[in-house]
Amino acid sequence: xxxxxxxxxxxxxxxxxxxxxxxxxxxxxxxxxxxxxxxxxxxxxxxxxxxxxxxxxxxxxxxxxxxxxxxxxxxxxxxxxxxxxxxxxxxxxxxxxxxxxxxxxxxxxxxxxxxxxxxxxxxxxxxxxxxxxxxxxxxxxxxxxxxxxxxxxxxxxxxxxxxxxxxxxxxxxxxxxxxxxxxxxxxxxxxxxxxxxxxxxxxxxxxxxxxxxxxxxxxxxxxxxxxxxxxxxxxxxxxxxxxxxxxxxxxxxxxxxxxxxxxxxxxxxxxxxxxxxxxxxxxxxxxxxxxxxxxxxxxxxxxxxxxxxxxxxxxxxxxxxxxxxxxxxxxxxxxxxxxxxxxxxxxxxxxxxxxxxxxxxxxxxxxxxxxxxxxxxxxxxxxxxxxxxxxxxxxxxxxxxxxxxxxxxxxxxxxxxxxxxxxxxxxxxxxxxxxxxxxxxxxxxxxxxxxxxxxxxxxxxxxxxxxxxxxxxxxxxxxxxxxxxxxxxxxxxxxxxxxxxxxxxxxxxxxxxxxxxxxxxxxxxxxxxxxxxxxxxxxxxxxxxxxxxxxxxxxxxxxxxxxxxxxxxxxxxxxxxxxxxxxxxxxxxxxxxxxxxxxx
Numbered sequence: 001x002x003x004x005x006x007x008x009x010x011x012x013x014x015x016x017x018x019x020x021x022x023x024x025x026x027x028x029x030x031x032x033x034x035x036x037x038x039x040x041x042x043x044x045x046x047x048x049x050x051x052x053x054x055x056x057x058x059x060x061x062x063x064x065x066x067x068x069x070x071x072x073x074x075x076x077x078x079x080x081x082x083x084x085x086x087x088x089x090x091x092x093x094x095x096x097x098x099x100x101x102x103x104x105x106x107x108x109x110x111x112x113x114x115x116x117x118x119x120x121x122x123x124x125x126x127x128x129x130x131x132x133x134x135x136x137x138x139x140x141x142x143x144x145x146x147x148x149x150x151x152x153x154x155x156x157x158x159x160x161x162x163x164x165x166x167x168x169x170x171x172x173x174x175x176x177x178x179x180x181x182x183x184x185x186x187x188x189x190x191x192x193x194x195x196x197x198x199x200x201x202x203x204x205x206x207x208x209x210x211x212x213x214x215x216x217x218x219x220x221x222x223x224x225x226x227x228x229x230x231x232x233x234x235x236x237x238x239x240x241x242x243x244x245x246x247x248x249x250x251x252x253x254x255x256x257x258x259x260x261x262x263x264x265x266x267x268x269x270x271x272x273x274x275x276x277x278x279x280x281x282x283x284x285x286x287x288x289x290x291x292x293x294x295x296x297x298x299x300x301x302x303x304x305x306x307x308x309x310x311x312x313x314x315x316x317x318x319x320x321x322x323x324x325x326x327x328x329x330x331x332x333x334x335x336x337x338x339x340x341x342x343x344x345x346x347x348x349x350x351x352x353x354x355x356x357x358x359x360x361x362x363x364x365x366x367x368x369x370x371x372x373x374x375x376x377x378x379x380x381x382x383x384x385x386x387x388x389x390x391x392x393x394x395x396x397x398x399x400x401x402x403x404x405x406x407x408x409x410x411x412x413x414x415x416x417x418x419x420x421x422x423x424x425x426x427x428x429x430x431x432x433x434x435x436x437x438x439x440x441x442x443x444x445x446x447x448x449x450x451x452x453x454x455x456x457x458x459x460x461x462x463x464x465x466x467x468x469x470x471x472x473x474x475x476x477x478x479x480x481x482x483x484x485x486x487x488x489x490x491x492x493x494x495x496x497x498x499x500x501x502x503x504x505x506x507x508x509x510x511x512x513x514x515x516x517x518x519x520x521x522x523x524x525x526x527x528x529x530x531x532x533x534x535x536x537x538x539x540x541x542x543x544x545x546x547x548x549x550x551x552x553x554x555x556x557x558x559x560x561x562x563x564x565x566x567x568x569x570x571x572x573x574x575x576x577x578x579x580x581x582x583x584x585x586x587x588x589x590x591x592x593x594x595x596x597x598x599x600x
Contacts, residue, residue: 016054017477023048024470024521028513037328037392038514039459042466055473063472064465067177067431068170073461074431075164077438078416079124080455081447085408087416088128091116095129096136103205105140106150109133110201113151114158118193119420122159122166123559126152130397130567134216145214145356148568149578150204152560153552157200160549161193162186163430168515171464172545175471175523180537186423186430189545192593196546196586203582210578214569215356228284228350229255229292231301235279239299245273252295255287256337256364258348258377269377270342286350287362320350323394324566325372327556330393337364341393345386351375356569371566388454397567412446467520480524487525488532495533495600499540500591502526503547507587510548511557518548539598546590552579 013021023045030041049055063069082088095112099105116125133151137144159165163173163186173184204211233240239247250257250273259269263280283301285292295301325331336342336349342364352359352366353373359366368374374394378386387396419437423430441447447455474480491497502522510518526544530537551557555565555575564570 013482014478016052017479017482019052019054020049020470020473020477020479027517031513037459039462039466042463042470046466046469049469049473054477055469059472059476060469063468064461066465066468067174068167068468069461069464070431071164071170071174071434072167072464073456074434074438075121076456077447078419078434078441079120081412081438081441082120082416083455084448085412085446086405087409087412088120088124090405090409091128096132099140102142102146102208105137105142105147106205106208107201109136109147110150110154110204113154114161114197114201117155117158118161118165118190119416121164122155123563125158126155126560126563130564134397134567143213144216145212145568145570145574148564149211149570149574152558152564153204153579153582154197154201155560156549156551156558157193157197160196160546161190163188165193166515166549167460167464168510168519168548169545171467171516172519172523172541172548174468175520176527176537176541179527183426183429185426186420189542192542192546192590192597195593196590199589200582200586203585204578207578207581210581212570212574214574216567216569228258228286231283231285231292231295231303233277233279233281233283234300234302237277237279237300239277240279242277243274244271244277247277247299249277249283249295249299251337251362251364252285252292254291254294254362255285256362257283258286258350259284270346270348286348288360319378321376321378321396323374323376323396325368325370325374326393326395327370327562327565328392329368329370331368332370333367335365335367337362341390345390346379347386348377349374350377353569355571371570373566373569392459395563395566408444408446411444412441415440415444415446463514463516467516471520471524474521475524475528480528483525484528484532488529493533495530495535496591496595498529498533499526499543499594500588502529502540503543503591504587506544507547507550507583510551511554511583515548515551515558519544522548533600535600536598539594539600542598543591543594546594547587550583550586550590552582554579 027041027045030036031038046060050057050060079088095116096108099108113125113129129151130148133147134144137147156166159169163169163184169189173188177183239249244250244257244260250271257271259267260271260275261267261282261284262278268275285295296303331339331341342348349363351374352363352368353375354369354371359372387394415437419433422428422436423433427433428436438447442449487501488498491501502525506518506522506526509521522544523541526540527537530540551561553576555561555570555572561575
């Protein structure tokens, strides 16, 4: 009964099709206007389609067992092995050199970044290089913002060159294989990808004046003595044996109490409101220096002889770490004072910087925004656990993990190289080659089995599986055929115009959602159009694959842009100003290249 109801046609589309369209719109709205994780939104929408019978259980599960999901899962393990054995550490330490000019610095940065991104994935490379680029920029007297945006753009461009460069490439290639039965070569997009990468880098050099010069947020954190005050409680102080809250010492005007060192050297951090004040205690505050020094007068405290914290000489039990608030973080719109984040993770917020400048006021009372830089006082141990537990909310870029280089380093590099050779010559399918490589790395001890799950980004796998199912729903409900037919009528069935219109729409949509989502939504439509036009579907698919990767005009359009947004102290308009020009120039060139390389 319900199934027949959903098959009824309304305005040329079945009711099931309208439900599918409405569900997709809801996903986009949720992702744009709420902090609900993307994978939760996709899984929720998938549940709606299953419950209403628009897709059946077999179709719903098929997406999560598809090639893009399996290859990405295996590749996460491979990346973990490369990190643990030091391959990626060696690469990041050797890709940069000396530069005599800004132009030279851009070129020296973008060439190796694009090459590495093609083989290791754009987001992986950017995550690894951010700290190195920040240090390098200081050595050559440049603001990190002048190099972090070229880093992100170069990674996005290089990621176009292979199927492993971007997750959207794998999704579209997997959908192409499921529709045609023909596996796509891992290097299929290499030729147009290389041309676009070279032209994109040339364009970026020509437009280098549009790269913003922002003061790095880290400058605000170079000396903790600028924003921490240590005060000593005399033995005869009248507030001794009162709680910090009763004494008015927990959240005084202009700051907050972040740590107490008792006379017996016991450190209390975070400080509970019922912690007693004792003679000889050292109270460490963060906030406005002038306001905090008033405590000396109002509460009979005295200045300590030295600062407990120094950014270069951190206490062995605690240390400072820098983190950036990610897009979609649970902390956005909240203050630490109204969140359980500090106590849950045994950390204390010391200072907040935004767009290169320290935010004035009490750090724990500041309402946080995406891209904010946080200086946190954290445990010296358990770095990986802290990062893994909070990777949805914060991105840490100051890990001091230095792997030991040795025989396993060479083994990992050889396994990665063989994986590319085997898959590119079609000795084994990509899914088999990648899973085999992951297995060999684990058996060789290059990637500890107990750490495998730490490197797998489960949220991305859920999104990939869901998008594949949505592509099936769009085809099954007739939405793809309806849109394809109407676009063909508007474009007078001209394949060049059809390709141009669809790729323009897909690339614009990818600026506001993910390239993965845009690729999965538009694939069944553009594939159906190629069949209706009696054309080879490969040029249409390749054009779509590359066009959704041209997300340069918005920081939320690409994972790499979101990674550099905080460290570069950027604004949304910084990407729009430069990225829009690159988008408008490269898209028509992309379409022209595709028509020359892939015949209709």
